[in-house]
Amino acid sequence: MDAKTKKNRIGHKTLSKSFNLWFWGALTCFSQEHMQTFGYLCSMLPIIEKLYPDDVSDQQDKIHAYTAFFNTNPMLGSVIVGITASLEEARANDTGIDGETINDMRAGLMGPIAGIGDSLIDGTLIPILLGIALGMSQNGSPIGAIFYIVVWDLLAYFGQRFLYFRGYKLGDKAVGFLVGKQGKAVRRAIGVVGSMVVGGVLATWVNVTTSVKLRNANGHVFLNLQKQLDTIYPGLLTIIVTLLCWWLMAKKHVSAIWTMIILIGVALVGVVIGFFNPGLKY
Numbered sequence: 243m244d245a246k247t248k249k250n251r252i253g254h255k256t257l258s259k260s261f262n263l264w265f266w267g268a269l270t271c272f273s274q275e276h277m278q279t280f281g282y283l284c285s286m287l288p289i290i291e292k293l294y295p296d297d298v299s300d301q302q303d304k305i306h307a308y309t310a311f312f313n314t315n316p317m318l319g320s321v322i323v324g325i326t327a328s329l330e331e332a333r334a335n336d337t338g339i340d341g342e343t344i345n346d347m348r349a350g351l352m353g354p355i356a357g358i359g360d361s362l363i364d365g366t367l368i369p370i371l372l373g374i375a376l377g378m379s380q381n382g383s384p385i386g387a388i389f390y391i392v393v394w395d396l397l398a399y400f401g402q403r404f405l406y407f408r409g410y411k412l413g414d415k416a417v418g419f420l421v422g423k424q425g426k427a428v429r430r431a432i433g434v435v436g437s438m439v440v441g442g443v444l445a446t447w448v449n450v451t452t453s454v455k456l457r458n459a460n461g462h463v464f465l466n467l468q469k470q471l472d473t474i475y476p477g478l479l480t481i482i483v484t485l486l487c488w489w490l491m492a493k494k495h496v497s498a499i500w501t502m503i504i505l506i507g508v509a510l511v512g513v514v515i516g517f518f519n520p521g522l523k524y
């Protein structure tokens with residue numbers, strides 16, 4: 243960008259300060275009315291102060307562009323903050339960019355970035371890390387919890403930092419990586435890995451079996467339904483229950499709480515009719 247060769251240029255120290263304010267303050271300043279607006283505005287303060295150091299009224303006028311409503315995925319959203327830092331630098335160098343342009347760009351990006359981030363981070367990356375952590379927490383071991391805390395914090399900080407500086411360096415072109423062909427390929431690869439991890443967690447931690455046994459006149463068991471199912475497809479009932487939960491939440495948009503209530507109801511009915519055996523003894 244030509245504007246970066248002119249006198250009004252943002253230094254690395256200022257960019258780092260701006261990023262840290264976003265990382266620590268994006269959700270700290272969160273409210274139901276303004277969402278991440280104040281966290282976003284706060285992260286832009288060092289940029290404004292650096293680019294317009296001699297005129298407080300000018301700083302107040304320029305920061306007004308960042309008072310509009312803002313809400314996105316906080317992890318991938320750092321790329322938007324980096325992009326707007328680059329655009330603000332261009333505005334300070336009189337390249338024809340104004341506050342309305344920055345606002346339009348921000349408003350246009352926060353929705354798509356939120357959708358990608360929620361599915362990629364909350365729906366894929368976090369379940370992968372939790373699945374690995376659960377496997378490390380057998381017999382009450384604290385290693386799994388420590389693993390998740392350390393790995394997630396490192397990924398969150400350095401991942402957001404990378405996106406912030408990449409957004410600043412590339413400007414609005416940085417969005418192409420997230421929503422273009424490369425971004426789709428990365429999301430698909432992570433989704434495949436996430437499915438494998440979730441499948442491994444299901445096989446290890448979820449076990450749905452039936453206690454149905456048919457007996458002849460002499461009381462001998464001639465059909466053990468669970469054994470028959472295991473010969474056909476081991477873990478079939480577990481898969482059925484998992485697909486039921488997925489169908490309810492993904493296709494019918496049933497909340498997680500109501501899904502759990504439905505599962506409890508199915509379990510109670512199953513115990514009453516003898517399909518499930520909780521193994522309780524009195």
